[in-house]
Amino acid sequence: MFRSLPPYAQMTHNPFWSAPTPSQWSVQPGLAVLQENRHKNDGLVESQVLSLSYGHVVVKPIEKQRGLVPDSYEGYQILDPGDIVVRPTDLQNDQTSIRVGHVKDRGIITSAYIGLRPAGAWSDSYAYQYLSVVDSSKRIYGMGSGLRQQLRWSDLKRMPCLVPSAEEQAAIVKYLAHANARIDKAIAAKRRLVALLREEATAASRVIFAELNAPILRAKDACLRIIDCKNRTPDYVEGGGFHVIRTTCVRAGKFSMEGSYPTDAENFATWTQRGVPEFGDVFFTREAPAGEAALVPAGIDVCLGQRMMLYRPDPLKIRSEYLMHAIYDEPARRFISLATNGSTVGHLRVGDIGAIPVRVPELSVQDEVLKKIRHIVSTTAQAVNRIEREIALLQEFRTRLVADVVTGQVDVRAIAATLPDAPESFDNTVSATDDDLEEALNEGEE
Known part of the structure; x- marks a missing residue:
């Protein structure tokens, strides 16, 4: 199925693709095969919220509609199955995200995205595949304009399209x-x-x-301090020299900066009043999900985001790396499971963190x-x-x-x-x- 696929008999050089394409295929501007979606959610006729996630347009559950949500969804656009969504923003700084999604469910999505509806000679499935290749081949990054290189419908409607x-x-x-x-x-x-x-x-x-x-000790009896985060989120500050650590940064004993976001010195100072994370400390998540741990690496200036906490081990009692592994040991996992009622989406109270049992x-x-x-x-x-x-x-x-x-x-x-x-x-x-x-x-x- 994958080997020795034959070429087309006659090919013509295509400047947009910098390659030959089948001579029997026509080349038309985007305006001939795509329409911009202008169907707004006037009167709030639709309530099902959609989200573009890793190249898939998915229904966003009500329980996840929190954080930066609009006062009203009336300004959102209504999409139907077969439509295509393109995330057009920040082409200059983000050249790794998947920006194109194919809509499977009727719903609403932010009007900051470009909604497209195949027209003319394009089927919706081929249109999605074509736009996905424009994205994956990085050609989309040469099409935007403005200070942050934002893609617009005016760019897409002039785009050469194979038909x-x-x-x-x-x-x-x-x-x-x-x-x-x-x-x-x-x-x-x-x-x-x-x-x-x-x-x-x-x-x-x-x-x-x-x-x-x-002996099995409570975690707080093996630590010098346990540091909690502030009960709100630090501001996102583009280009800031400090980073906010979120629960997505800590998984299975591993730490990753992926999922963190930048902030400035003022926010950093405010969010580290209870303590600055130091090399040798242990990150801990008390929600989303609860019970993940990782060592704080050297050489980074970070503060704790929401639902994050920090153990500072007593070096006379316990090694930092040992404590991190002990959090995944059976006594600790059993305690965490009971405290969260066995739920992967449950949360631990601040007081529970110090009571987690570890063998020492x-x-x-x-x-x-x-x-x-x-x-x-x-x-x-x-x-x-x-x-x-x-x-x-x-x-x-x-x-x-x-x-x-x-x-x-x-x-x-x-x-x-x-x-x-x-x-x-x-x-x-x-x-x-x-x-x-x-x-x-x-x-x-x-």
Whole structure:
């Protein structure tokens, strides 16, 4: 399905794509195949809120409609299934986000986004695929204007658009549906393997803790201080020299700046009045989700966002790294589960944080435990890194394949004619998917 796809017989150079495209395809301006959505939510006739998330237009649950929400949704635009959403803002500073989404549910979305409705000779599915390739190929970043390089309808309506025949569009969409299903299956299998490896590492670490003959202390009895965040969010200040740490930065004993946001010195001073996070402290999330921990790294100026807390271990009683791992030990996990009623979306009260039980042996024993856990973590990380590289290769292969198919670098009409209307289930494509994709990926590396 992925190998030796034939080219079109006759090709013509296309300046927009800097590549030849099928001569039989017409090239039309965006205005001929797209319409700007001008359907506003006047009178609040629609209440279902949509969100563009990682390239998908999803329904936003009511419980997540908090934070920066408008006073009224009357200014939002109404979208229907088949419409397309483009996030047009900040092209200059953000060149990694997926900016295009295909609408599956009727609802409303902010009018800061560009809503599009396929028209003329474009089907909605081919239109979505074409605009997605304009995004993934980074051509979208050369189209905006203004200080922050914002995309506008005036840019899109002049954009050169490839227009295959209706039959070819249907073949392209059908082929890509099958190809994406098979690639998704392969990625899902690898992610399940990653999850299994991490579960095994966690279980092995808990066995090490369980073998300890050590007293169980409350976390606050092993720490010098426990620092809580202010009960509101620091201001976002673009270009600020300090960062706000959110719960998304802390997962499974790992810290990442992804999910943090910048703020300025004034906000930093206000949000660190209770204490400045220092190297060796332990971040802790008390909500969204509760019970995640990670070490504070060296060399960063950060403050705590909402639902974040901080342990400052007593160096005479407990190693920082040991405390972080002990939070994932059985006594602590059982306490957290009970305190949050077993819910992944529950929250811990501030007073609960100090009461979390941890096994605290002598420091020399802690060092031995850490030596064993580091070996487990290192071995697991090597395996996970290899699998994640394979996932990245699959994602890159998908991006390249979709671009080649949508812009006519390969002709999929013949193979599409042999495919059923709907992609096969994962269960029916296990062996074929692995072998076919493996061969295609290896072919691309030669």
